Amino acid sequence: MGGAETVMANHSSRAREQQTLIRLIEGSAIVRAVDRWAGRLERSFRSSRIHAWSQPRMAAIAKLPRDERWRRGGAVLVTAAMVHLALLFARHPGAGWRALVIPAVVATQGVLLLMASTGDRRD
Numbered sequence: 409m410g411g412a413e414t415v416m417a418n419h420s421s422r423a424r425e426q427q428t429l430i431r432l433i434e435g436s437a438i439v440r441a442v443d444r445w446a447g448r449l450e451r452s453f454r455s456s457r458i459h460a461w462s463q464p465r466m467a468a469i470a471k472l473p474r475d476e477r478w479r480r481g482g483a484v485l486v487t488a489a490m491v492h493l494a495l496l497f498a499r500h501p502g503a504g505w506r507a508l509v510i511p512a513v514v515a516t517q518g519v520l521l522l523m524a525s526t527g528d529r530r531d
Contacts, residue, residue, distance in 0.1 A: 478525035485518030 433439055453459050469477060489511040496503055496511075 482521030489515035
């Protein structure tokens with residue numbers, strides 16, 4: 409077999425393996441139970457008052473320009489991380505460095521969104 413034929417054969421066998429794996433996972437009792445639970449959770453949420461309240465607000469946010477959505481999202485993430493840390497250290501002054509990991513990641517994501525949301529691009 410040539411190079412291209414070998415690649416095609418490998419791709420074909422990989423696709424079959426992936427399909428077999430997907431069938432095995434979908435046939436799992438645990439996966440079916442989680443799927444039923446997720447469906448029930450989604451139906452409950454869609455019929456809730458919070459969903460009815462949030463739907464028009466989410467639609468309004470979706471209509472905003474990308475930069476504005478990123479700016480608002482970044483501000484929310486940075487604010488949430490700072491408030492979390494303030495409340496954490498007010499309640500547990502001796503919290504170790506591990507308490508900073510997730511808030512630092514969230515704040516970093518927020519800062520990156522804020523940086524990416526600037527209107528003046530220097531490409």
